[in-house]
Amino acid sequence: MADHPSRYPPIAPKGPDTELPAPSRSPEEIRTKRASTACGECKQRRTKCTVDDSGPPCAECALHNRECIIDELADKRRKVAAKETEENLKSSQKDLAKSRKDHEITQGELEYYRSYVRYLLDAIRFGQLDDVNNLIAVIRKGATEREIGNFISQFGHLAPRFSLDTPGGSDSTNGEDGTPVVDGPTKA
Numbered sequence: 001m002a003d004h005p006s007r008y009p010p011i012a013p014k015g016p017d018t019e020l021p022a023p024s025r026s027p028e029e030i031r032t033k034r035a036s037t038a039c040g041e042c043k044q045r046r047t048k049c050t051v052d053d054s055g056p057p058c059a060e061c062a063l064h065n066r067e068c069i070i071d072e073l074a075d076k077r078r079k080v081a082a083k084e085t086e087e088n089l090k091s092s093q094k095d096l097a098k099s100r101k102d103h104e105i106t107q108g109e110l111e112y113y114r115s116y117v118r119y120l121l122d123a124i125r126f127g128q129l130d131d132v133n134n135l136i137a138v139i140r141k142g143a144t145e146r147e148i149g150n151f152i153s154q155f156g157h158l159a160p161r162f163s164l165d166t167p168g169g170s171d172s173t174n175g176e177d178g179t180p181v182v183d184g185p186t187k188a
Contacts, residue, residue: 037075039068116145122153131155 038049051058072080138151167188
């Protein structure tokens with residue numbers, strides 16, 4: 001190698017150190033700090049968002065006159081989103097419990113009115129003509145369910161009884177003659 005002339009001049013020896021040594025940095029400082037979130041426009045365009053450094057609007061949105069909106073709930077890994085999800089779940093559970101309760105009340109009321117209609121039909125079917133005509137007159141005058149029930153209970157020859165007083169709705173018992181006596185509805 002010494003036989004061949006070199007195209008480059010020889011390297012000069014190292015001189016005295018004039019530069020100060022770089023301060024040692026911890027691994028946390030060496031890592032690039034990432035933004036905790038990005039605005040919607042920067043996410044969509046996949047550009048670097050500086051909203052953490054400068055606050056809204058970020059540099060990109062300010063430069064291009066875009067709307068800078070930060071939706072922390074969109075990132076499902078955040079505590080805010082987890083808390084929101086938990087609140088939504090609790091709300092859904094409450095709604096479900098209320099719906100079940102309403103369904104039970106509705107079923108009770110439905111059973112009550114079915115029995116009431118049967119009671120009314122039996123009064124019409126098996127009642128004497130004068131009693132049925134009087135019953136129709138009472139209904140046409142706008143009597144309440146209780147008044148109609150009390151009027152029908154005066155028909156001595158009708159076996160079925162109907163209870164308008166007892167709260168409940170799903171329990172039924174048998175009367176003296178074995179016919180069902182259904183309790184009234186519960187109003188919530």
